[in-house]
Amino acid sequence: MTHGLWTLRVKVDGETIVDTDAELGYIHRGVEKICEDRDFTQITPYCDRLCYVSAMTWANSYIYAAEDLLEAEVPERAEFIRLISAELQRLASHLMWLGAFGPDIGSLTLMTWCMRDREMFLDLLQELGGSRMHYNYPRIGGVKRDIPVGFATRMIAKIKLFERRIEEYEMLLDESTIWLVRLQGVGYTKAEDMVEAGVSGPNVRAAGVNYDVRWAHPYSVYDQVDWEPAVEKPTSVKGADCYDRYRVRMEEMRQSSKMILDAIEKIPGGKNTNYSAGDEMIMTKAPTRAPEGATGFSNYECTRGASQFYIKGGGEGRGKNPYRLSIRSPMFITIPYVAKTMIGYKIADIPAIMGSFDPCIGETDR
Amino acid sequence: MRVTHEQSDSAAKSCVAVLNERFSGSGIKSTVEHHSNAFKMPFVRIHAEPQHWLAIAKFMKYDLFVNYCSMVTGTHFPDGPAERGWEVAYHMMRMPVSNVKPNTNTIHVAEKLSGNDIPLEFEVLIALQQGDTPTVPSIQSIWVGADWNEKETWDLVGINFEGHENMHRVLNPHDSPEQFHPLQKQHKLRYHGHNEMYDDPQGFGRKPADEGRNK
Numbered sequence A: 001m002t003h004g005l006w007t008l009r010v011k012v013d014g015e016t017i018v019d020t021d022a023e024l025g026y027i028h029r030g031v032e033k034i035c036e037d038r039d040f041t042q043i044t045p046y047c048d049r050l051c052y053v054s055a056m057t058w059a060n061s062y063i064y065a066a067e068d069l070l071e072a073e074v075p076e077r078a079e080f081i082r083l084i085s086a087e088l089q090r091l092a093s094h095l096m097w098l099g100a101f102g103p104d105i106g107s108l109t110l111m112t113w114c115m116r117d118r119e120m121f122l123d124l125l126q127e128l129g130g131s132r133m134h135y136n137y138p139r140i141g142g143v144k145r146d147i148p149v150g151f152a153t154r155m156i157a158k159i160k161l162f163e164r165r166i167e168e169y170e171m172l173l174d175e176s177t178i179w180l181v182r183l184q185g186v187g188y189t190k191a192e193d194m195v196e197a198g199v200s201g202p203n204v205r206a207a208g209v210n211y212d213v214r215w216a217h218p219y220s221v222y223d224q225v226d227w228e229p230a231v232e233k234p235t236s237v238k239g240a241d242c243y244d245r246y247r248v249r250m251e252e253m254r255q256s257s258k259m260i261l262d263a264i265e266k267i268p269g270g271k272n273t274n275y276s277a278g279d280e281m282i283m284t285k286a287p288t289r290a291p292e293g294a295t296g297f298s299n300y301e302c303t304r305g306a307s308q309f310y311i312k313g314g315g316e317g318r319g320k321n322p323y324r325l326s327i328r329s330p331m332f333i334t335i336p337y338v339a340k341t342m343i344g345y346k347i348a349d350i351p352a353i354m355g356s357f358d359p360c361i362g363e364t365d366r
Numbered sequence B: 001m002r003v004t005h006e007q008s009d010s011a012a013k014s015c016v017a018v019l020n021e022r023f024s025g026s027g028i029k030s031t032v033e034h035h036s037n038a039f040k041m042p043f044v045r046i047h048a049e050p051q052h053w054l055a056i057a058k059f060m061k062y063d064l065f066v067n068y069c070s071m072v073t074g075t076h077f078p079d080g081p082a083e084r085g086w087e088v089a090y091h092m093m094r095m096p097v098s099n100v101k102p103n104t105n106t107i108h109v110a111e112k113l114s115g116n117d118i119p120l121e122f123e124v125l126i127a128l129q130q131g132d133t134p135t136v137p138s139i140q141s142i143w144v145g146a147d148w149n150e151k152e153t154w155d156l157v158g159i160n161f162e163g164h165e166n167m168h169r170v171l172n173p174h175d176s177p178e179q180f181h182p183l184q185k186q187h188k189l190r191y192h193g194h195n196e197m198y199d200d201p202q203g204f205g206r207k208p209a210d211e212g213r214n215k
Helices: A031-035 A040-048 A055-070 A076-105 A108-129 A151-173 A177-183 A191-197 A242-266 A330-341 A347-356 A361-365 B005-022 B050-062 B146-157
Strands: A007-013 A016-023 A295-302 A305-312 A324-328 B029-034 B042-048 B068-076 B086-094 B120-128 B135-137 B160-162
Touching: A007 A347, A016 A330, A031 A040, A031 A324, A040 A055, A055 A076, A055 A295, A055 A305, A076 A108, A076 A151, A076 A177, A076 A242, A076 A347, A108 A151, A151 A242, A177 A242, A177 A347, A191 A330, A242 A347, A295 B120, A305 A330, A305 B068, A305 B086, A324 A330, A324 B068, A330 A347, A330 A361, A330 B146, B005 B029, B005 B042, B005 B050, B005 B120, B042 B050, B050 B120, B050 B135, B068 B146, B120 B135, B146 B160
Parallel strands: B042 B120, B135 B160
Antiparallel strands: A007 A016, A295 A305, A305 A324, B029 B042, B068 B086, B086 B120
């Protein structure tokens, strides 16, 4: 499996899975403990490294919690830049997922195609943050700097190219017999069961409900751009199968592209580089110390579901550091649930079922 | 499309009214609070005692339709007052999600949601006595999603969840010492023997991690 370090113990009867057990924690780094000794700006890079596939969304997720705690104001231009950066990251992350999912199913072509396209978005994100995978780009009260010179032009060209590439993927996959046979009718999950078990994000939307944190617990300027949550129509009473989960992510990539193209037109202050770093259109001054007893919470639509941060500020007279920082990773809850949904299917279906939920162990183990 | 402040506010207020009416005599406080970032969205905060927690949880699940237990956070306050040595914070969500018929889907329009369909956030804070065995009842039987959250909280913070089945280490190694829960405050971070990361920036004075131990 190409999804990181974890163990799945399977009890089988012949080829049929009878019971499963997930083992996690192989790359537990103690991020929550480390963060208790860092001040609020120093925590962002650690949050980048929670998930190496989707660093920008995790950093943003932390930033919204810190802003709730420190009561920072964010300029609207910065919110638009954050939205664009998060959606670019969502594209890169879904491409990484598709690239890893292909070899799970037996299509190695997909890996090379997806890595090729993902690199376009990693380049764009590198222009913003300066680094290829870990950007440290959002700041409490804004973003690090304005969009670079020519960024908008390059981004629009790449997104337009990518929109055609999505069609290419669909031509490659949607009519491929192997792809359909491996995915359709495998790994059924119902919407209510998933919510009950704590699963969220695209996996729930695949089961036919357009619940999305971006409108349900609004946080950025998603109400100002043109998009709709991606949602599937599952074909069975048993809920969504692996094919629905694949389809919903393809649709989500379309929506993200649409959103980015719309946001770059609507961005206040224009799509050129107009402001120096630290300008009040880019960043406002935020307090660095949290009042005693204050708490901050953010609910954020990460690429794999709802990622949440809960920060307790103050304590021990050192308001510079969080007293306790707690991270809710969507995959930590999802993986044990997925392990149980495999019961009744065959051993050969394990990669398809597991891969279709997009597991990422970096955020799971923290 | 997004849930508006008014929608959320009215939903939160009606939930608080129902909660306060149902649990008026038992010292449970429910209030509507607001986040302090951009949209100032409201949420319901409930302060409860551990002995009332199961009753509240069942009420939330079956009367307020809170169907999503997203997060369990334990915090250790060794220097806190006697009645608040530990705190468990639960974050719950209400989501308008239900099963769909084959070949159909549910498309919610945020502005048109009403009543129990409005997504809402709940925060339940349970303060526990000082001592070595902080204990709260487990809600694993009410929300399946609480299962691994509680495992994690026990593993990292050491809060005991009474009635939790199959409790085991999830992030720490399975052979970690008993009573070792790294997020308790008596465990301090160390950097190769230094208390502060920047005591020795060039690292000349660093010692091997196992110095002083019998090898």
